[in-house]
Amino acid sequence: MAHRLALSTLAATCVLILLGGLVTNTGAALAVPDWPSTFGYNMVLFPWSRMVGGILYEHSHRLMGALVGLLTLAxxxxxxxAGGRLRRLGLVAVAVVLAQGVLGGLRVVLLxxxxxxxxxxxxxxxxxxxxxxxxxxxxRGRVAGAPVEPALKGLVVVATALLYAQIVFGALLTHAGRIDLHLAGAVLVFAMVPIVAARLRRTGDAVAAPVSRLLLVLLGVQLLLGVGSFLARFSSLWIPGEQITVTLLPVAHRLVGSLILGAIVVLAVxxxxxxxDPQPIDRARRSHAASISGHTGSEPASRTPLQRSHAASLSGHPGPAPTSRTPLQQTRVDRAPRSHAASISGHPESAPTSRTPLQQTHAASISGHPGSEPPARHSLP
Incomplete structure (x- = not known):
C-alpha cells in the first residue's frame, strides 16, 4: 500500500514539475494575481470555462499542487x-509539501x-x-545490496550534492540569468556522474545496476536538451518549431533534471x-605492511633458483637454498664460505685430506703457517 502511494505521489509530482516549467517558460506565473483564491473564487470551484491562456497553466499548476499535497498526506x-525511518520520512515529506505550497503562494503575492x-x-x-x-x-529495496567499496560510497554522496547544486544553478539561470554557474556545474556533473554510474552498474546489484543504466541514458538525453535550450535562449540560430520548441526545450530539460536527481538519490540510498566490501581494504593493508617490513612474502613458485638468488641479493633477504642442487654443487657451495674466510684470516682450517705430502708442504710454505710436519725422510743406507 505504501509503495503504491509513493509511486502515485511521485508520478503526480513529476506532472507538477512539468506544469511548473510551463508556467515559468510561458510567463504565466502571475496570470492569477491572488492567492490562495483564484480571482476571488475558491481554488477548486473556479470555472473551467475561464481557464484560458496563462490562467490555464497557472491554475492547473495550483490544482495539481493540491492533489500532490493530498497524496502526500495519505x-x-x-x-x-510502518514506523521507524519511514515514519520520519513521511513527516518530512508533509513538511516540505506544505512549505512548497506557501512559497508558491508568496511568490505570487510578494513578486x-x-x-x-x-x-x-x-x-x-x-x-x-x-x-x-x-x-x-x-x-526489492528492503533486500540488502551488493557490497560496495567505501570510496565509491563517498563518490555517490559527492555526486548527489553536485547534482543538486546544478539544480540550484539552473534555477538561478532561469530567474537571474546566471549562465556561468550552470555551465561550470554541467562540466563537473558530466565529468563525475557518468564514472560513478558506470562503477555502480558493474556491481551487479539488483537495484543499483538498472538504475545506473537509466541514469547514463538520462545524462545523454539531458546533454542534448541542455545544448538545445542554450541555443534557443542565447543564440540567434533558427530552431525547428520556433516558439513551441523554444518553450518546450527548457521545460523538458528541467523535467529530465528532476529524473536524474531522483535516480542519483536512489543510488545514494x-x-x-x-x-x-572488505577486500580492497585487506589488500591495501597487506601491501602497506609488506612495504614497511621489506618482506614481500613467499617466493613465487615459478621462479628458477637463479631468479630467486638474484631477487634475494636485491632485497637483502636471501630465501632458502634451492633444493634442486646436486651433491657436487652442494659441496662446492659449502666449501666456498670456508675458503673465503680462510683467505681473509690467513689461517686455513685444515689442509684438504686429498693432498699428497708434497702438496701439503708446498701450501704451508706459501701461507707461512706450516701444518703438520711432513713424515721424516729415511736416509739411504
Missing part, C-alpha cells in the same frame, strides 16, 4: 503505520524572484525525497544500506 499516514528560485529548487528536492521513499517501500 502517504504519510501509510508510512506512520520576489528569490522566492521563485527557492520554490523551484525545493520542488526538485521533494521529488528526490519521494524517489527515496519509493525505493525504501519497495520489496541504496549504497548507504549496502555492506562495505
Amino acid at each position: 502517504l504519510a499516514g501509510a508510512l506512520w503505520r 520576489e524572484d528569490t522566492l521563485a528560485i527557492i520554490h523551484g529548487s525545493l520542488a526538485q528536492a521533494f521529488f528526490a525525497l519521494l524517489a527515496a521513499i519509493a525505493l525504501l517501500t519497495a520489496p 541504496r549504497v548507504s544500506t549496502a555492506e562495505t
